[in-house]
Every structure is written in structure tokens, then in C-alpha cells.
Amino acid sequence: MSKLKSINPKEFKWFNYQSYSFSLGLTLEGSLYISGHSASEFDPVDKKIVVRGGMEEQANTALDKIECILNAEGISLLEATHITENITTKGLDYYEDYEKVRNERLPGNINKQVLVVDSLLRPDALIELEIRVEKDEEYLSDSIVTLPTLTPSLSVNRNDVVAQTLDIYEQADKILQKLGFQLSDIVKTVDHITPGGLKEYKFTGKVRKEKLGPIYPGATGILMTKVSKDDSLISVNITAAKGKKTQINPGWERYSKLTYSPAVKCGNNLFMSGQASLDPESEQATYVDSIYDQTRYTYSNIIKVLEAADMNPGNLIKTIEYVTPNGLKNYRSTATVRKDLLKEPYPASTGIICHSLLRPEFLIEIDPFAKSF
Numbered sequence: 001m002s003k004l005k006s007i008n009p010k011e012f013k014w015f016n017y018q019s020y021s022f023s024l025g026l027t028l029e030g031s032l033y034i035s036g037h038s039a040s041e042f043d044p045v046d047k048k049i050v051v052r053g054g055m056e057e058q059a060n061t062a063l064d065k066i067e068c069i070l071n072a073e074g075i076s077l078l079e080a081t082h083i084t085e086n087i088t089t090k091g092l093d094y095y096e097d098y099e100k101v102r103n104e105r106l107p108g109n110i111n112k113q114v115l116v117v118d119s120l121l122r123p124d125a126l127i128e129l130e131i132r133v134e135k136d137e138e139y140l141s142d143s144i145v146t147l148p149t150l151t152p153s154l155s156v157n158r159n160d161v162v163a164q165t166l167d168i169y170e171q172a173d174k175i176l177q178k179l180g181f182q183l184s185d186i187v188k189t190v191d192h193i194t195p196g197g198l199k200e201y202k203f204t205g206k207v208r209k210e211k212l213g214p215i216y217p218g219a220t221g222i223l224m225t226k227v228s229k230d231d232s233l234i235s236v237n238i239t240a241a242k243g244k245k246t247q248i249n250p251g252w253e254r255y256s257k258l259t260y261s262p263a264v265k266c267g268n269n270l271f272m273s274g275q276a277s278l279d280p281e282s283e284q285a286t287y288v289d290s291i292y293d294q295t296r297y298t299y300s301n302i303i304k305v306l307e308a309a310d311m312n313p314g315n316l317i318k319t320i321e322y323v324t325p326n327g328l329k330n331y332r333s334t335a336t337v338r339k340d341l342l343k344e345p346y347p348a349s350t351g352i353i354c355h356s357l358l359r360p361e362f363l364i365e366i367d368p369f370a371k372s373f
Contacts, residue, residue, distance in 0.1 A: 004028045004314070004373060006345035009072040014041040014065055015049060021338035022349035025069045026317060028373060030135035032075060033317050036086060036350030037065045038125035051124040055094035059101040062129045075133055082111045082132035082146060086352055088119050089226045091126030098127055113149045113237050115192060118225050119353040121323075121331075130350055136269075144269070145179055147172060147238040151228045161197035161233040165204040168236045169211045176240055183211050185240040187264045188271040190367070191221040195355060197233030198223060204234075208259035215245045219260035220274030220367045222322050223355040241266040250308040252280035262305045270309050274322070274367040275301050276357060285361035291327040295334040298366050299341045311370055314343040320367040322354045327363030334364070 007025040008018075017024050025034040039061035043050045051058065067077050083106065087095060120128050136144075150171050152164035173183050193201050201221070208216070217239075227235040248263035248270065249255055255262060263272040277286045277294035280301070287293035306312055323331050331351075338346060347368075357365050 004317070004345060007032065007034075007069050007072050009068050012065075012068060016042070021335045021342070021346055022319075023346050024348075026345060026348050027073055028317070028371065032070060032073060032131075032133040033348045034066055034069055034131040035348040036084075036128045036130045036320075036352075037062045038120055038122055038128040040122045040125065049122065051122045055091060055097040055126050056101055058126050059098045059129075060105075062127065063101065063105050066129060066131050070131070070133065077105055077131075078107055079133050080106055080110055080131045081134040083113075084130040085112060085114045086117050086120065086128040086130070086350065087114065088117055088126055092116060092226070092229060094126060111146055111148075113146065115149065115237070115352075116224055116226050116228060116235070117352045118325075118355050121351045121353065128350065128352075142179070143243060143267070144239065144241045145176070145181060147175055147240070149235050149237050151230070151232045151235045154230065158231050158233075159196075161193070161200045162203050162207060164197075164232060164234050165207045165236070168234070169207060172236075172238050173211070181240045181242065184213065184215075185242055186212055186217045186238055187241045187245060187266055187269075188218045188239040189220075189260070190237040190274075191219070192224045192227045192235045193221060194225065194227055194233050195223060198358075201234075201358075205259045212259060215247050215264060216258070216260045218263050218271040218273040220365070221358050222274075222365065223357065225355045239271060241269065241271075243267055248305060248309045250280075250304040254280055254283055263309060265309055268372045270306070270311065270315070270370040270372070272302070272305060272368045272370065274365045275305075276359070276362040276365040278359070278362075285359055288361040291323070291330050291363040292333040292337065294327075294363050295337045295366070296341070298364065299337060302366060302368050303341065306370060309370070309372075311372060312343070313341060315370040315372060316342065316347040316368055317371050318348045318350075318369045320350045320352065322352050322357065322365045322367070324354060324356050324363050328353060331364075
């Protein structure tokens with residue numbers, strides 16, 4: 001039986017990782033899933049975590065940390081297959097400095113997604129990198145594909161989020177067809193929307209209904225101040241998979257009206273929707289003033305989805321936690337929730353600060369990914 005295990009370097013000079021409720025990285029069947037890393041490190045003089053330097057120095061420090069984790073499993077940076085670049089709006093101005101570092105240290109053909117975020121958990125951080133070394137046969141055989149981050153064509157109305165969404169899915173359709181996929185193979189979407197696109201965002205469901213299905217993908221929607229260098233209202237990250245797809249639903253009736261699923265199982269992969277502190281029955285936000293209670297409620301719902309797929313918290317591979325500015329003050333309190341509800345080895349994790357979430361009462365949204373093994 002395959003075993004999921006955490007990656008524990010003998011030496012990791014940047015901070016004491018063993019005190020956290022996430023893994024530096026996980027390995028399963030030869031694949032490595034690395035938590036998001038910025039240039040954060042513990043300063044023994046000031047006795048606190050700090051981030052130093054401009055974009056080039058920060059990028060190198062983040063990759064040094066990731067390289068140390070990979071090396072603990074005998075893997076080099078040049079074997080990385082996927083990267084997600086979480087770059088702050090401030091960091092966008094220095095993206096070329098980062099690209100120089102990436103081109104020097106990572107494979108030229110690495111699959112990359114670029115997400116513009118409001119800020120990171122360390123306020124001086126300009127970029128946080130997530131790396132994956134994929135050995136899963138479904139990925140290696142091109143049965144699963146992750147598209148680069150898609151933004152609308154510049155010719156599309158800059159004030160129309162529905163038209164921009166339609167353009168993105170038309171782009172995706174062309175790319176997927178060239179790769180031997182169809183839009184119906186999409187199993188996960190992540191939308192980043194600007195506040196300017198929020199008012200009409202609900203109408204993008206018509207595009208999803210027209211283009212996707214019959215089994216709608218897992219989905220996450222997050223508000224960011226900016227989503228690209230231009231004035232786009234939306235960006236979308238898309239994952240598609242060939243093979244039999246099964247919608248996973250714990251019995252929540254609300255999803256019969258939506259154009260996304262609680263999760264989609266394809267092969268041994270569970271592509272899950274982002275969850276927040278929403279009562280699936282009443283469709284009301286819960287614990288509106290407490291990020292601790294919202295996090296506990298959200299993970300409890302995630303566990304219900306896992307159980308509906310005959311999995312448990314031990315199957316979680318990765319989580320992305322999107323935190324609002326109002327939730328950030330007490331975000332540290334959520335570490336005990338993960339220790340209480342999740343299993344060791346804890347999932348790889350990334351924390352991102354967003355502009356807000358689709359409901360103003362939400363302080364956190366958690367985007368999980370799981371595998372059966």
C-alpha cells in the first residue's frame with residue numbers, strides 16, 4: 001500500500017518547521033508536493049520571522065528553501081514539473097527580476113501558473129512559490145493537464161466580466177482540443193475576480209452552464225484587487241482530466257442549482273471546491289466574527305466531502321487558505337484547528353491574503369486537494 005509521508009530535512013536553517021501544523025512537503029508514490037514558500041526566515045537577533053531583500057533575493061531564498069526540501073528526497077529543482085507563482089500586486093512591478101531567477105534555476109518547460117494576490121502572510125514578501133514534482137502516471141501519460149493561468153484577450157470589453165469569462169473558456173477550449181481534451185474534461189477551476197467584476201460575477205454561471213458539464217468541476221472563487229498586469233476583471237486556472245468522473249456530494253441539495261460540484265473524483269484524484277463557513281442547508285454564513293470558528297466549521301465540511309468519497313483527513317495532500325484582511329489578526333489561532341481535525345502528516349499548505357471573499361461575512365476560504373492511496 002502506498003504511503004503518504006512528510007518531507008523532513010535534517011537541516012532547515014530558515015525556521016523550526018516542526019512547530020507548525022503543515023508539512024514543508026509531502027511525498028507519495030514518488031511525487032512531491034511542496035508547501036508555498038516565500039523568503040521568510042527566523043531572525044535570531046530580533047527573535048521573529050522576517051523577509052529581506054528585493055524580488056531577486058527573495059526569489060532565490062524561496063527557491064533555496066524549496067531546493068533543501070527536494071534534496072531531502074534526492075530530487076533537484078531541475079526535476080520540478082509544476083510551479084504556482086503567487087505574486088503580490090507590489091511584486092508585479094518586479095516580475096522580470098523573478099523571471100530571471102526562474103529561468104536560471106528551474107526547467108524551461110515547467111508548467112506554470114501565475115496568481116496575482118493582494119499580499120502574503122509575511123507583509124514584506126513579494127512572492128511565494130509552490131512547487132510540484134509529479135510522478136503520477138495520470139500526469140505523466142498526459143491524462144491530466146493543468147493550463148497556464150488564463151486572462152481575457154485585450155480585445156474583449158474591459159468592463160464586462162461575463163464577456164471576459166466567455167473569452168477565457170473559448171481560449172481554454174482551443175488549448176484543450178490541441179491537447180486531446182474537451183471542456184467537459186475540466187475537473188477544477190479557480191477564479192480570481194476583481195471588485196470591479198463582482199457585481200456581475202454571478203452571471204458568469206451562464207457561461208459555465210453553457211460550456212461545462214454534465215459533471216460540473218470543483219471550483220473556487222476569490223476576490224483580489226488585481227488579477228493581471230492589465231485591467232482584466234477575472235483570471236481562471238483550469239485543470240482537466242481524462243477518464244471517468246464522479247461527482248462527490250455529501251447530500252447538499254444546494255449544488256443541484258450550481259455550476260460546480262463539492263468535488264469531482266477522477267482516478268485517484270479528488271478535485272475539491274473551495275469551502276468557507278457556509279451552512280449547506282440554510283445557505284447562511286456561520287460564525288461571522290470568528291476566524292477560529294469559521295476555520296473549524298470549514299474543515300468539518302471538507303471532511304464531510306472527503307468521507308463522501310470514502311476518504312478521510314489523512315488523504316489531504318494540499319490546502320490553500322485564503323484569508324481576508326479582517327481575518328488576518330487572529331489567523332494564528334487556526335493552527336490548533338488543523339492539529340485537532342487533520343492527521344499527520346499534515347498537508348502541504350499555502351496561506352494567501354485576498355481582497356475579500358464572495359460573501360463579506362467570510363474571513364477564510366480553504367481550497368483542498370486529496371488523493372486516494
